[in-house]
Amino acid sequence: MSPFNLETCARANILALEPYRCARDDYKDDGTNILLDANENAYGPPLTPGTVSAASNGVGAEIDFLGLHRYPDPHQRDLKQLLCNLRNKHSHTSKSITPDNLFVGVGSDEAIDALLRCFCVPGKDRILVCPPTYGMYSVSAQVNDVGLVKVPLLPAPTFALDVANVLEALSTENNIKMVYLCTPGNPTGTVLAKEDVKPILEHPTWNGILVLDEAYVDFAPDGTSLAEWVAEWPNLVVMQTLSKGFGMAGIRLGAAFAAPPVARLLNSLKAPYNISSPTSALASYVVSEQGLATVEANKAKLVAQRARLLAELPKIQGVGRLRGGTDSNFLLYEMLNAEGKPDNVTALAVYETLAEDKSVVVRFRGKEHGCFGCLRITVGTEEEVTRFLAAIEQALREVNGSKTEAAGDEAKRETAANDVVA
Template structure:
């Protein structure tokens, strides 16, 4: 087992933090109380009856007339639904409960909260495994936390370099967390369960392993390790409703972890971080009809993903698929006239698609191991049809000299190579 000791790993000020409390933590509202404790507007929300009626026709149980009240600060009902979804017993006989959960404003709040919880600014560090999601680095920089970079193994596997990660944890000072993305972004590859186990079983390192499973519902059944939060005291598994559930606009992320870590995260969060509409919509999509719609939409996207895997290599100028197919995007090389992956060509194709074809993808060529690569999200059948035609035309124009190669590559890179998404 891990030598994890939360008392020695978390920041002392966070361990001592007294969470914000409101009167409703002590006196639950049963619907009959007169609520004069939180300085809310007793007259109700600024909505006309017509607006409420129109919104209510969605079929989702949202109390629009109750929007003048603060939302539930604890969200235990929503947390239980998320536990029901992830208690698959593929990986353990134990069950996760609401005590294992923190819910945040997307995974980005969770990433930031973990850094504030465990890392002392200007002193502590985290391990990241490039190529990976850019917000780990951005949030670390905001919190004055330094990075230790241990690149993934070469494409096409993009596996975790367990030996080098464990070496860093053994030899580098003040490492508090390891951020691991699975399926990887931009790689689309699943990190092997046994590789993760070896990090968790490090014999001396006292830190937290953060597994980002944002795209896990596009992976094979049973891939999620969320229920492992019942097994490991220092594991945090992040998930989101933004991807497979198609609910990016409500900003709902979840962290499955041990009760002690969950308590610290809940202690430091803003009092009412999850809005009532977000909670209601999230509860709807992870159960019943909402879950059925997610699965049907996922099947459509998987079919289009398979179509793209089959069709893209047939287009002249497209090279190898790099990484895996466990997500709703693919990472493909763009080739120059000599048949080599080329960042200049990839940038030109990126620009041509966006400016001349009305198709926006992501340039990832400057990421470790992703030379000449574009990351392409899987769209609807109609969108994929349009994309396949557009990228064939763009490659022909770029490699045929009809489109000027960017003269100022650094400028183009700055425009194309953002860190989010």
């Protein structure tokens, strides 16, 4: 019999790992659900019937499906140049970024993990995060046996960076190698102020990397992205993705903009052919002039539906305050109990009722720092938003109505018991 013992063979931090979970672990896409939980672009990719066979690489070439027996380009410089063209707005610097500033990977998650493996010594180094924030930073840190320092954002609704405490931690805590900041934040939807980011980059004693995760930046005002700022700061990395604003979550294409020496390190440790040929071709089409026209049209529709949700949700009894910003394709709202107070039990019950009885899947975020009683709602299409608004009104009525009835029944029982005693 083999002496293999998983408990002693596997790394202890992996055995203790709490994996990143999403709503679709519980409520999968069965073709009938409205999925407003994962912040995808509800209008989908900027592709039309026939585009897949005619999607270009930016210069008119078709996707060569017959060439799939060949390994893809390991360097992806043409795609990188298109991504640089997209971000060279000169809103923050007169300098331009080039393909030498870029790492492309399988979603932003590959960049998150690659940075940890690149800069953090397992069992020694740590990263700093500012909750509430994207859960994969801490998951990847645990996978890599890297410690975690938490400096919460300032309270809602601003969810601004607590600059003083971040700087204090970098001055006094040992072995912090990276700071991960999400902007616009997930689940906050708030853009972190550029003037709050700069003091971290200028810290006089901290020798580390500041990582800005701009997954949702394409829903923020023009000029928000700081990607081109990596031309000014050797200790800045800006991550982006085609999953959100570009509606291409299925191809898993992420990018990390960085100073050339940092980008070289990331490109050195990646797998040789980490970006497939179809992914590269589709991504190149999406950021071409033709693809971008459809991206912008779809984005305008989502912004209109975001405005609609902001106008209609406060009118629904049981919907509380907006607890974050409006710079993303989702909104964070409180759910109120029968007494009109934010409540996690109510929020969780509404989340479950929406998914199980109304086939509308959102995301319960009430256990995250500063998000008590909150649901995160992805902006959908016009039809999806119409169905969601009706569903959440019904769900709140059912949840709070059943609680009111239960409380009334309990009061009647107590009265009856008192009468018997009397």
